[in-house]
Amino acid sequence: MRVPFLDLAAAHSELEPEIQSAIADVRRSNRFVLGEQVSAFEVEFARYVGARHCVGVGNGLDALTLALRACALQRGDEVLVPTNTFIATWLAVIHAGGVPVGVEPDRSTSNMDPVDAERRISSRTRFILPVHLYGQPADLGPLRALAARTGCALLEDAAQAHGAEYQGSRVGSGTAVAWSFYPGKNLGALGDAGAVTTDVDDVAEKLRLLRNYGSETKYVHELTGVNSRLDEVQAAVLRVKLRHLDEWNQRRSHVSDWYRDALADSGVLLPSVLEGTRPVWHLYVVRTAERDGLRDHLAARGVETQIHYPIAPHRQDAFRQYAGSEFPIADELAGSVLSLPMGPHMQTDDVAYVAGAIRDHAGPRP
Numbered sequence: 001m002r003v004p005f006l007d008l009a010a011a012h013s014e015l016e017p018e019i020q021s022a023i024a025d026v027r028r029s030n031r032f033v034l035g036e037q038v039s040a041f042e043v044e045f046a047r048y049v050g051a052r053h054c055v056g057v058g059n060g061l062d063a064l065t066l067a068l069r070a071c072a073l074q075r076g077d078e079v080l081v082p083t084n085t086f087i088a089t090w091l092a093v094i095h096a097g098g099v100p101v102g103v104e105p106d107r108s109t110s111n112m113d114p115v116d117a118e119r120r121i122s123s124r125t126r127f128i129l130p131v132h133l134y135g136q137p138a139d140l141g142p143l144r145a146l147a148a149r150t151g152c153a154l155l156e157d158a159a160q161a162h163g164a165e166y167q168g169s170r171v172g173s174g175t176a177v178a179w180s181f182y183p184g185k186n187l188g189a190l191g192d193a194g195a196v197t198t199d200v201d202d203v204a205e206k207l208r209l210l211r212n213y214g215s216e217t218k219y220v221h222e223l224t225g226v227n228s229r230l231d232e233v234q235a236a237v238l239r240v241k242l243r244h245l246d247e248w249n250q251r252r253s254h255v256s257d258w259y260r261d262a263l264a265d266s267g268v269l270l271p272s273v274l275e276g277t278r279p280v281w282h283l284y285v286v287r288t289a290e291r292d293g294l295r296d297h298l299a300a301r302g303v304e305t306q307i308h309y310p311i312a313p314h315r316q317d318a319f320r321q322y323a324g325s326e327f328p329i330a331d332e333l334a335g336s337v338l339s340l341p342m343g344p345h346m347q348t349d350d351v352a353y354v355a356g357a358i359r360d361h362a363g364p365r366p
Contacts, residue, residue: 003341003350005304006184010345011248015240022236029232034212037235042195044242048163049172051197053204056230057211060159060180063194064092066228067176068127070196070206071153073098077126080152082112083312083330085131089157090313090322092178093129100322101125102314104329108272110134110285110337113329114142121150128154132161132171134308135186135252135282139274140166162187163249165278172197181238186252186282187245189234248344252281255346259284262355268294268338283308284342290361291338297361303354306339 012019026037038056046054057063068079075097081089084105093100104116112130128147130138138156147154156171158164159180164171171177181193198204206223209216214225256271256279263270269287273279285308288294295305312330314323340354 001353002302003304003346003354005306005339005341006343007345008183008188011343014345015244018240019237022240023233026232026236032232034229035232037232037239038230041230041235041239041242044239045195046197048242048245049170049177049197051173051177052199052201054195054197055204055207055211056235057194057196057207058228058230059192060178060182060194061088061092061095062211062226062228063159063178063180063196064088064129064155064157065095066207066210066226067155067178067196067198067203068092068096068098068129069210070198070203071127071155071176073127076124078122078124079127079129080112080117080120080125081129081313082131082133083314083327084110084309084333085133085157085313086159086309087313087316087318088159088180089129089131090319094319094322098127099124100313100319102322102324102327102330104327105333106139107329107332109136109139109274110333111136111138111274112143114139114146117143118146121146121152125150125152128152129157130154131157131159132164134271134285135160135164135280136271136274137161137164137166137171137277137279140171160185160282161280162282163245164280167276173199175200176203181234186249186280187238187241190237191231191234193230193234193238194228195230249280251344251346252342253279255342255344255351256281256284258348258351259340259355262351263358266355266359268358269336281342283339285337285339287333287336288338289336291336294358294361295338298354298357301353301357301360303357304341307337308339309337310334 042054083102106113181189214223
């Protein structure tokens, strides 16, 4: 038996007629850049997450970078970032001219630890940038309080959290929240795509300028912007998928429940859900000290897995100058996490097969 890590073919097959119709609409319109589909998606996605504005951009990295610029990051400003995250979070800070300052993850949720974040605050800290990792919302309450006490701006990386809820509200409102619509995301395009949602009118206005060469009127450039515009075809596809997002997230939740029951007392440490949150299970990440051996065993049994992430940002050569200190919890996670197959098209038989293979290779918990 083979269990793919994520079955994109099944996802697109289910929506094939709607997707083809949406793409055909774009072709017939002959509007391929910043047209009706982008405008409509921006309205619909802002409404979905409960934000005043949505500004579509080319990809998730640009969403983070332009959000920092739109919020007036100055060269040399320090930005608190998780040490357990994809490198885009750190890259965005550097691309915007800031200095990433690593923060340890909470062992139970793997998200930014608000207590450690407070320890890392300095007189140069201007931004706090948590990531809603694996589809699990970060602990925004303490982080918002910390930002308010210290005068920092709280920005969010929600690239893995489309539809996730914190204290009864979807993540996505606030000063600036960056999104990726990479194909494998819960809300994924057919290529690169991204967006920023915000409740701040000035931030939205600046984002629209920055994404389009710093220009609102052709050949008139108010800012030193970039070319990072959400594509009309991708926006059309995202509009189709947005209509199905809640249903597909619910399916992912069922898969998570099946894993929880099937892997009880299996020897791997299961994900922990922060009280008051509703994850969307972009990833289902377990932990074990026998991670590499287990991964090899699962591969031999036809089960595809991934590691998110095997090398923490502070260990990357590209960020050596920003590492600053040791981060033992992040290092511990990097050596023990394993992402199991997850997606809205998994069935109970798939989960049972994966769980059975794991039980065949039970190891000690980390």
